[in-house]
Amino acid sequence: MNVLLVEDEKKIAQFVCAGLREQGFAVDHCDNGTTGFEYACRGGYDVIVLDIMLPGRDGLSILKGLRKAGNVTSVILLTARNELDDRIEGLSLGADDYLAKPFFVEELIARIQAVVRRASGERQNLLVVGDLKLDRFSHEATWRGESVDLTGREFNLIEYLMRSPGRVFTRTQILEHVWGYDFDPSTNVVDVCIQRIRKKIASIGAGAEGESPIESVRGVGYRFRKLA
């Protein structure tokens, strides 16, 4: 997956690039709008991640220029400034998604994957890790061939964890992805939801308690069991 990141804040660009590369993406980075637009026009990217406030040419202008030139590469906007106005303008200019600063790199990765999936128009979208199989399109989950009846929140949560088996996700990362932006971080809703998923999978009876696919990491969060 090829990603172009146009972001002038060095430290942000640094951890975003690191996070995306760790995920296996190929990342190009530009720190100003003018070169960013040139890179974007050159093509060959699956996703362009655009900061809105940029020296040279701002993100919205780059987006407008791309769409005008008939370039339909997926664009995700990042911004800190005039959050709502920019979001509205960006979406109306043809941005595919929007992420407000501060954001989690994990969330950006999830958004990039979703945008690319949407763009490729995949209808049958199966996610299989070990014994658990998720159908992203029909929202059906099966555990060792048996159907598990998950609610919307539960499905989204487990899907988020399954994307990176073995990687630990903090409660706030999960909260933000599944529940949205402004949830009180001290809530225990994530733990309650994990309990419910564990119970539902255990109730199928195919696996013992210790075999739950979701592992707790004390004081941090949860991770999906990685296959040995």
Added chain:
Amino acid sequence: MNHSFRLRLALFSALLSGLVLTAFGSTTWWLIRGSRIERMDNDARAEAERETQRTRDAAEWQRTEARMAAETGIRDSRDFLLLVEDGAGNVIYHSSDWPEGLDVTRLLWPPIPAELPSTEPPPRLDSDASGADRPPKPPPPPPQERPELAPPGQPPASRAIEQTVGGRHWHIGLAATEHSRIAVAVDAAAVNSDMKGILSAFLVALPVCLVLIGFGGWTFSGRALHPLRELTAAARRVTAEGLDQRISSHGEDVEFAELIEVFNGMLERLERSFKQAYRFSADAAHELKTPLAILQGQIEQAIHSAEDGSTIQAELTGILDEVRRLSTISSKLLLLSQADAGNLKIHAEPFDLSRALRDLVEDTAMLAPHLLVTGDIQPGLTINADASLLPQVLHNLISNAIKYNVDHGWIRISTALQPKQIEVQVANSSQGIPPAERDRVFDRFFRADPTRSRKVEGVGLGLSVSREIARAHGGDIAFSVDSENVVQFSLFLPANLNSGLTPEMSSAEK
């Protein structure tokens, strides 16, 4: 109770004008009446004096009477009397309806002037000395000498008297020469009937005038108070729309122009300081975003690089939570300052409200396992809403319902379809909210629990932000305390007319 200044002004001007008009009218009435009576007396006297110069027979006198009545302006012949006597006091003619009570023998004839009238003024008798008990016997003139001494030019003696007979008040003009005495009597009722006409005209005119003056006062005061109404309207717009309202003082009177200037000046100062205040919080929120983004990103990276389950990873997670808390506060502040500046714009797109509410019921049940959570949500409700803002409103409502609940309490989330809007109701059991605090639940930073205990999370921004967002959607949030122990928040959202969803269809769908 408030009184209308305008109404009072109109009534007061009508009352004052009424008093003035009445005083003026009655004075005029009396003056006119006095002058009319005086003229009547003079007319009667003048007629009498003139006619003493003539000698006519009875038939001629009758015609003369009619002519004289017409000349003095008497319409009713009964109000006019004529008496003609010769010098010796024998009646030559008297009106056919001469009243019995008016004793011709007791009339106070003026004394005949002496032979040299130029040097000897006629003795005057006070008119009030009309005592019928003292019938003066005018000195009988020597008839044998007079005829030749009475050329047509000799002025007769005359006087005016008043006498009341049989309820009628007669003004009598008397004139006498040696060979002829004439009495002309006019009933005061003739004048009174004229005066009655004037009075009734006045009585008709007065209310009309008062109504006109009252109406004029009403209209004029309305025009005069126009700037005041402008001020009121502007103040109302300030409440509704923002502090950028100004009133034009162009063409207003000096007094009002000054008031308007002062008012505008005050608005300007207020607007400036408010702008400063919310620009400050907006700027602060913006400025916080970049460092917060760096902090959050680097902590996230550090957590992933740390060994899973290590102490450092758990510590970093704790820090990350606090960073998230800061972000939440700063984004709420930004939202609020935008709402204050009237900048809260929404990106409306089709939004599956039913699904969001089902998630909400699920969340509520997970967040508050100790409470009985029920949902009654109509399926298929799609509205135009902002997908990032509206969920915050819903979340705020349920987090309030959880925070201010009781042990073993309940929460009920339901929808109600109305013709043009959808009502989302979040009701919960509660310890009750003191009436004094009910009006303040939407105040920023207000919390029902004054101790701000850590047990009840949040910074109290929730409801005020929620209401701003609901209003930006063209809806609103209402709050009611149904009974002592049930609190309900109702979120009203405009129904999406384009979706073609009607209450009938949605119930049929089920």
